[in-house]
Amino acid sequence: MHYHFSIPEAQTQYINIAVEMTTAEAQTTLQFPTWRPGRYELGNFAKNVRYFKVTDAEGKEIVAKKTSHSVWTVDTANTDKITVKYQYYAAELNAGSTFLDKTQLYVNPVNCCVYNPSLMEEKCTVTFEVPETWQLASSFDKEGDVYSAKDVHELMDTPFIWSPNLQMQTYEMGGTLFYVWFNGEVKPQWDKIIKDFKAFTEKQIEKFTEFPVKEYHFIFQITPYKLYHGVEHQKSTVIALGPSYAVFEELYTEFLGVSSHELYHTWNVKAIRPIEMMPYDYTKENYSPMGYLCEGVTTYMGDLFLMKSGVFDMEQYFKEMRTQLQRHFDNPGRFNHSVAESSFDTWLDGYVPGAPGRKVSIYVEGCLMAFVTDVMIRRHTDNKRGLDEVMRQLYFNYGAKGIGVSEADYKAMIENVAGVSFDWLFEEYLHGTKGYEAILYDCFEYLGIEMLHEPSKKYSEGRLGFKVLESATSCVLKAIYPGGPADMAGAMLEDNVVAVNNCKVNGDLDKWLNYFDDDIKVLTVERKGQLVELTMPEVQRYFYSTYDLKLTENPDKNQRFALDAWSK
Structure with a gap:
């Protein structure tokens, strides 16, 4: 099977994909993946497909009958080759998605590549129409302008980014060449990165005694907004992280953690x-x-x-x-x-x-x-x-x-x-x-x-048994301890606490709860458009705890x- 990607109108976020394949049967099945490895849930990626069309070896259109949400069947009794053309909507950016805009073509093939199940073991080749100034981050093999994967499984497992903004350095360990790619707004601290990556890579290889592949790519999608996600592949990983300004500051521990995690997945x-x-x-x-x-x-x-x-x-x-x-x-x-x-x-x-x-x-x-x-x-x-x-x-x-x-x-x-x-x-x-x-x-x-624990210092958690997501405008219950005061009072998840003893809460719930420590506490909550009062029973025990470790x-x-x- 041969795949061709082009992006004539990147602003629409539709990728044009053409797939050429041989046919040896009277009826050919065309399958779209319904999930991607690394994420144990259905994705049903065919929902992003439009203009699905099949032509025979002479370029004549033939009927593609959709038989399920992700399968088409084609009558191929009179042709030994077909071309499948479609557009794929690519508007989601995370470590396992496919995304297109004027700055990049980012593809996880398992999202968007239709395939013939009878050709699973056959070599796949890939070509691209992208701006000449763009660079490719990928583990594809390459011969001239043609990229390849040994079979459909390797194709599905080979994410790639075409972009003019890629930054890259390499290091070698145990006979494997490791690439570190960055895409997006980011200022890599290369000396720090390479030193730390070499250290954990060397230790992992030492314990296993060998690395499974001879070339490996860390591909980082750095975003200006908050994001944390990684997906493993045999020869690479894609890691999405942001915001940009925090990657080598307060997010550096997470940056290292997800990188070591994804490498171990190899x-x-x-x-x-x-x-x-x-x-x-x-x-x-x-x-x-x-x-x-x-x-x-x-x-x-x-x-x-x-x-x-x-x-x-x-x-x-x-x-x-x-x-x-x-x-x-x-x-x-x-x-x-x-x-x-x-x-x-x-x-x-x-x-x-x-x-x-x-x-x-x-x-x-x-x-x-x-x-x-x-x-x-x-x-x-x-x-x-x-x-x-x-x-x-x-x-x-x-x-x-x-x-x-x-x-x-x-x-x-x-x-x-x-x-x-x-x-x-x-x-x-x-x-x-x-x-x-x-x-x-x-x-x-x-x-x-020593594994230590003590009651949560937050009054709502330790004394009343509920956790909230609090902001200046809301205070929403997200967890309730079974059998705790909030549970016994009739609290429900997604209740929005608006007052304690008739005093309005404005991002200061725990301060009001502590203020009324010796009093009966009545919480007023907004629940599906209605105001409900919850009287907290007095219970002489603690509920949510915080955990700690020390030598x-x-x-x-x-x-x-x-x-x-x-x-x-």
């Missing part, structure tokens, strides 16, 4: 992949309970390798882990839905809050269980092995061979490395809803780390040894 997910996703099926949901491996282990390892490489110090690492702890303990869904069940259900509502208290996050709970797995392996091997050894063996025994990993495979590999049964982990935690608190305390203590002041020699082995 082994985990792009090579070590759940058996249910080997190979990817772009036509439907790819259900798997193993989000805790795909995203949880990657979240854990991405931050851990920043510490192991010296890019993060211990306190910076603790800051990231505190965030995971806070998200876990704030979510009552941990009592109702296991991380494995939540993984399977990402296809329902994986990236929005969904029904309150129903599910957990494969990133958060997966990260915490990866930490527990790591520490427990170290405990049973006198700190000689850890989760990184499990992942290394999964890579060489499965990922590098193109073999999918089942839950049984993952469990067996953990047990082989640790030398003990991990039935309890899978039954009680990954597939169960047993509380994490005790085992987290135990694992942190093994390393000489034990006087660790014993075993804790010092364990911490050193884990963090280096």
